[in-house]
Amino acid sequence: MAKAKTGKPHGGLATFFTRRLIQAVPVLLGIVLFSFVILHLAPGDAIDVMAGEAGTGDAAYMAQLREKYGLDQPLHIQLLRYGTQIAQLDLGYSIRNNAPVRDLILQRVGPTLLLMGVSIVLSVAMGVLFGAVAAIRRNTLIDDLISLVALLAYAMPIFWIGLMFIILFSVTLGVLPSGGFYDVVRQDVGPLARGLDVGRHLVLPALTLSLFYFAIYTRLMRASMLEVMGLDYIRTARAKGLGAAKVTIRHVVRNALLPIVTMLGMQTASLLGGAVVVETVFNWPGLGRLTYDAVFQRDYSLLIGILLMSSILVIIINMLVDLAYSWLDPRIVAR
Structure with missing residues (x-):
């Protein structure tokens, strides 16, 4: 009886946290999907900001930058590529800061x-x-x-x-x-x-x-x-x-x-x-x-x-x- 009594809380606690971890997975996936779609539906992107700061509006140069960073692809292609990166623990690349997003966040x-x-x-x-x-x-x-x-x-x-x-x-x-x-x-x-x-x-x-x-x-x-x-x-x-x-x-x-x-x-x-x-x-x-x-x-x-x-x-x-x-x-x- 004593063994069953002492073992139950630990087993219950492990089950409790396992259930919480399982519940966290769809929450994180939903957050990534929602934020990705909402942000990319907003007008403008980092290329527009960089072009404005540089004082140039050359369409060919901006199109070249978008092609370089994959921003010219359809939204579902960008989402699929970003989801693949997330699965590999890669948070992507910050165009504006010219550094990996993971490094910027860890700093x-x-x-x-x-x-x-x-x-x-x-x-x-x-x-x-x-x-x-x-x-x-x-x-x-x-x-x-x-x-x-x-x-x-x-x-x-x-x-x-x-x-x-x-x-x-x-x-x-x-x-x-x-x-x-x-x-x-x-x-x-x-x-x-x-x-x-x-x-x-x-x-x-x-x-x-x-x-x-x-x-x-x-x-x-x-x-x-x-x-x-x-x-x-x-x-x-x-x-x-x-x-x-x-x-x-x-x-x-x-x-x-x-x-x-x-x-x-x-x-x-x-x-x-x-x-x-x-x-x-x-x-x-x-x-x-x-x-x-x-x-x-x-x-x-x-x-x-x-x-x-x-x-x-x-x-x-x-x-x-x-x-x-x-x-x-x-x-x-x-x-």
């Missing part, structure tokens, strides 16, 4: 993951902490102040928060850099100094991106804790003589975290969207900034590659959310 995915990771940790940690304090001190001045701060953070646009941070901390106080990933003039420093330098440049973008989600998690945590506090098993735990701190930490907070984890998984895609704005404001060299540039350059191969990579990131993060769910509530794995 930028690290800063984006760093920004997203720090922003998620900050927003969830602050949201859980302030939401729990607001629930414990409900209907008091502390609760009102936390609710007011959360409302202000939620109401302010992300780009406006970023600009205000730049004016305050960079222009007025001069304590933090206004943008970039590290100081160009300090390229010969050691790894510790480089890490501290990147950390200084990360402070403002991470705070800007996390404030909006901090407001959501604060309100959600407060409401969830108040709901859990009123359940029967909480009253039973208190009636048995358990201390208030033990009841709050072991029973209330753990069960109140389930909606937070759900919201985190749902907002991964919107977090990537917010990263586009933040990376543009702070000139952060991530996927968001690369997406912004690719849109104006009409670099469709790069755009589709970024969208595919972003979709994979969203799927991976949602699988990690499922793993967190299985730890908070093991019954979910069996469903």
Whole structure:
């Protein structure tokens, strides 16, 4: 009986993630198909942008470039060729940047993951902490102040928060850099100094991106804790003589975290969207900034590659959310 008991969760977890991986395949295929068709139906392409920047409209030269890169082929032929490339883990070639799309994405995915990771940790940690304090001190001045701060953070646009941070901390106080990933003039420093330098440049973008989600998690945590506090098993735990701190930490907070984890998984895609704005404001060299540039350059191969990579990131993060769910509530794995 003991062996069956210990083996079941692992088998259930493996089946759970296998099912998620199988479901991810048609999702990715649908994303590639939809984005490819929509982008290529839009007027213009990278050749038009390059010709405009070069100040030439020679039809023969533009036709030669389209033939060179296969843009003169019918849409279904281009789609078939691109699907074959994807199957070979080849994301295509960026005409505008004169480099493979895979290399461009790999150069930028690290800063984006760093920004997203720090922003998620900050927003969830602050949201859980302030939401729990607001629930414990409900209907008091502390609760009102936390609710007011959360409302202000939620109401302010992300780009406006970023600009205000730049004016305050960079222009007025001069304590933090206004943008970039590290100081160009300090390229010969050691790894510790480089890490501290990147950390200084990360402070403002991470705070800007996390404030909006901090407001959501604060309100959600407060409401969830108040709901859990009123359940029967909480009253039973208190009636048995358990201390208030033990009841709050072991029973209330753990069960109140389930909606937070759900919201985190749902907002991964919107977090990537917010990263586009933040990376543009702070000139952060991530996927968001690369997406912004690719849109104006009409670099469709790069755009589709970024969208595919972003979709994979969203799927991976949602699988990690499922793993967190299985730890908070093991019954979910069996469903």
